[in-house]
Amino acid sequence: METRPSFYDEISNMMYATHGEPISTCIQCGTCSGTCPVVEFMDNTPRDLIGMIRADLKDEVLASNTYWYCASCFHCNVRCPARIDIADMMYTLKRYSIWRNQYPAGVLGPTFAETFVKMILSGGRSYEPVLAPAYIFSYGMQGFLNEALTATGLILKGRVPVLPPRIKRLENFRRMVGHVVPVSNLVGETE
Amino acid sequence: MKAFAYFPGCSLEKMALSYHQSALESARRLDLEFRELDDWNCCGTTAYFAIDQLLSNTLSARNLALAEKLELDMVAPCAGCYKNAYFTNVYLKHDADLAEHINEALKEDDLHYSGTIQVYHLLEVFANDVGVEEIKKRVAQSLNGLKVAPYYGCQIVRPRKDHEEVEDPRYFEDLLSATGATPVNYQLKTRCCGGSLLITSRKAAFSMARNLLQNAVDNGAQVIATACPMCQVNLECYQQQINQEFGAKFNMPILYFTQLLGLALGAAPKELGFGSELVSAASVLSQIQKKEAGK
Numbered sequence: 001m002e003t004r005p006s007f008y009d010e011i012s013n014m015m016y017a018t019h020g021e022p023i024s025t026c027i028q029c030g031t032c033s034g035t036c037p038v039v040e041f042m043d044n045t046p047r048d049l050i051g052m053i054r055a056d057l058k059d060e061v062l063a064s065n066t067y068w069y070c071a072s073c074f075h076c077n078v079r080c081p082a083r084i085d086i087a088d089m090m091y092t093l094k095r096y097s098i099w100r101n102q103y104p105a106g107v108l109g110p111t112f113a114e115t116f117v118k119m120i121l122s123g124g125r126s127y128e129p130v131l132a133p134a135y136i137f138s139y140g141m142q143g144f145l146n147e148a149l150t151a152t153g154l155i156l157k158g159r160v161p162v163l164p165p166r167i168k169r170l171e172n173f174r175r176m177v178g179h180v181v182p183v184s185n186l187v188g189e190t191e
Numbered sequence: 192m193k194a195f196a197y198f199p200g201c202s203l204e205k206m207a208l209s210y211h212q213s214a215l216e217s218a219r220r221l222d223l224e225f226r227e228l229d230d231w232n233c234c235g236t237t238a239y240f241a242i243d244q245l246l247s248n249t250l251s252a253r254n255l256a257l258a259e260k261l262e263l264d265m266v267a268p269c270a271g272c273y274k275n276a277y278f279t280n281v282y283l284k285h286d287a288d289l290a291e292h293i294n295e296a297l298k299e300d301d302l303h304y305s306g307t308i309q310v311y312h313l314l315e316v317f318a319n320d321v322g323v324e325e326i327k328k329r330v331a332q333s334l335n336g337l338k339v340a341p342y343y344g345c346q347i348v349r350p351r352k353d354h355e356e357v358e359d360p361r362y363f364e365d366l367l368s369a370t371g372a373t374p375v376n377y378q379l380k381t382r383c384c385g386g387s388l389l390i391t392s393r394k395a396a397f398s399m400a401r402n403l404l405q406n407a408v409d410n411g412a413q414v415i416a417t418a419c420p421m422c423q424v425n426l427e428c429y430q431q432q433i434n435q436e437f438g439a440k441f442n443m444p445i446l447y448f449t450q451l452l453g454l455a456l457g458a459a460p461k462e463l464g465f466g467s468e469l470v471s472a473a474s475v476l477s478q479i480q481k482k483e484a485g486k
Contacts, residue, residue: 018244019282037383041395069392071399072237073383074349078357087350094241108391113241120239120250124232126201135390143393146432150469154206154428157467161205168230172300173253179296180249 007058011092020088026050032076032086042066043104046076046086053089062102067093068109108135121177124167129160193320195311196258196265197225200272201233202420207269209464210420213449214268214313216463220456221321221329225266228257234272237387245292251279252293255310256302268313268449270419274346277310312347314418317452318362326369331457333371337478339451340375340412341367342403344422348381357381363448367416370455377410379403384425400425401433404441414475416448423447428469444472454479 005013012022026047033045043064044052052061061067070090077087097103098110115134119127136147154160167173203211218225231254235247254276258265267273283290284306294303317326341363348357360381364374384403385396404426407415417423427445434441446468453463460466460476 019286037399038388038392038395041392041398069388069395071345071383071386071388071396072240073345073386075345075381075383078349078351085350091240091244095243098241109241112387112391113239116236117239117242117246120233120235125204126233126236128206131390139393146435150428150432153469157469159206159208159467165201165204167232169300173232175299176249176253176296177246179299180245180292181243 007056007061008053011053011089011096014092014096015085015088018088018092020085020092021083023050023053023084023089025082026054026084027082029081031079031081035075035079037073037075038069038071042069046070046090049093050084050086050089061093062097062100063104065104065107066090067097068103068107108138111135119164121174123164124170124173125165127161127164130164192222192224194224194226194263195316196261196263196308197227198231198234198254198258198265198267198272198276199227200231200267200269200420202269202424207420207423207447209450209467210268210423210447211464213447213453213458213463216458217317217449217453217456220453220458221317221326223316223321226261226263228254228261228265231257234267234269234275236271236275245289247275248279248282248289249293249296251275252283252304253297253300253302255280255283255308256297256304259304259308260302262307264309264311266311266313266316268418269421270312270344270346271421273310273312274350277352278350280306280308280310312418314347314363314366314448317449318366323365323369326366326452326455330370330455332455332479334367334451334455334479335371337372337451337475338375338411338413339367339372340377340407340410340415341380341448342384342407342415342417342422342426343381344417344419345381345383345386347418363416363418366448366452370452372451372455375407375410375412377406377412379406384419384422386421386425389425389429396425397429397433397436400429401437401439404430404433404443405439407443408441412443413478414444414446414451414472416446416451418448430470442470444468444470444475446472446475451475 030047033047067090235250239247367374385399388396
């Protein structure tokens with residue numbers, strides 16, 4: 001029987017394809033974990049996660065919230081003595097987990113990312129109010145009220161657009177996107 | 192007069208309009224010409240990378256092509272737009288296959304990118320192209336020792352672009368000193384504000400923003416100067432919620448560095464978008480005016 005590429009191979013290859021450095025050079029020094037500003041909220045430290053990938057612990061890696069908690073601040077990247085693009089590795093795992101529809105229950109990242117991209121592809125520019133339903137109901141009643149209060153403050157200061165902005169050559173823009181992402185449901189509504 | 196192709200980015204249309212206004216006003220007073228890209232689109236932000244990096248690069252490439260059409264280097268005031276445009280530019284210059292693929296897509300909008308321009312962040316243009324000495328000469332109203340915490344955030348400094356200083360950059364401080372302000376030294380000046388975790392992992396983001404605010408307060412800052420719309424929103428618009436969450440009493444104005452620069456160059460607060468703050472900047476303005484009056 002042909003051997004399937006391991007999980008480690010898959011992640012490494014995805015990183016190669018998107019200009020990331022390989023993770024094979026990791027010396028498990030933990031500089032990334034010591035640097036990460038979000039580490040206390042992660043199930044596993046970045047160092048752990050690299051070790052887990054190399055040990056092919058696919059299900060454990062995907063079940064960890066770590067990669068969806070990466071804020072891509074690139075602090076680990078610039079300090080890594082092996083020059084591993086750790087933030088890109090986290091993005092790679094995000095992509096992989098969306099493709100496999102396999103990520104920890106309760107993480108909001110996948111829905112947020114998809115909502116965001118659909119929003120941009122429908123008008124060409126960002127329109128913050130569209131994002132609200134992707135998260136606002138997950139903070140409980142107090143969180144909901146606080147968020148409404150913040151939004152009201154912003155609206156009163158004229159900082160929230162009333163209508164979604166649209167670029168002029170939207171049809172060209174959509175065809176351009178269609179060239180690289182030939183998936184119609186990502187390209188958004190043509191209303 | 193030096194000219195740049197100006198890519199404001201989505202936030203500056205409304206949420207960060209004061210950044211847009213103060214960037215243009217400061218540029219005008221420093222004899223820079225900023226020509227806005229015609230029909231620019233979203234840069235891709237951080238959300239795209241989780242979906243598809245090629246898509247992200249294509250969106251940035253369209254903006255690069257629009258700038259190249261003007262035969263001008265690009266300047267972006269938003270740290271996120273800057274980082275995405277910068278690295279897309281690097282990839283397109285070094286990866287012929289990627290460039291060919293993306294140029295095929297750009298044809299749909301009659302565009303082509305050949306890789307002839309550079310990408311800069313607004314902070315770099317003021318600090319390097321105009322220069323600290325020139326700004327000193329142009330200062331019409333010194334900020335008279337106002338204690339300003341320069342907040343670099345992430346994407347301007349990282350990932351590493353070349354051989355620049357990533358642990359302790361100083362050009363933001365130098366720029367503030369040129370305006371007569373006193374830059375505050377604080378450890379977290381290049382730490383993350385929480386970014387889009389504010390939406391997806393709120394507890395983590397609030398904690399990160401709280402640490403930043405606390406660090407600036409502990410070191411005597413009267414105001415934090417930002418160079419990124421997302422940092423500004425996280426630190427300012429959510430300051431009240433952060434106070435509630437941690438039982439804190441932060442009342443820290445968060446201004447765009449161009450608003451402070453513009454004041455120093457003699458612009459009126461109204462020309463710089465003052466008045467749309469959720470945390471009042473009155474203390475900053477009165478401090479400058481008081482010093483001015485007592486001179």
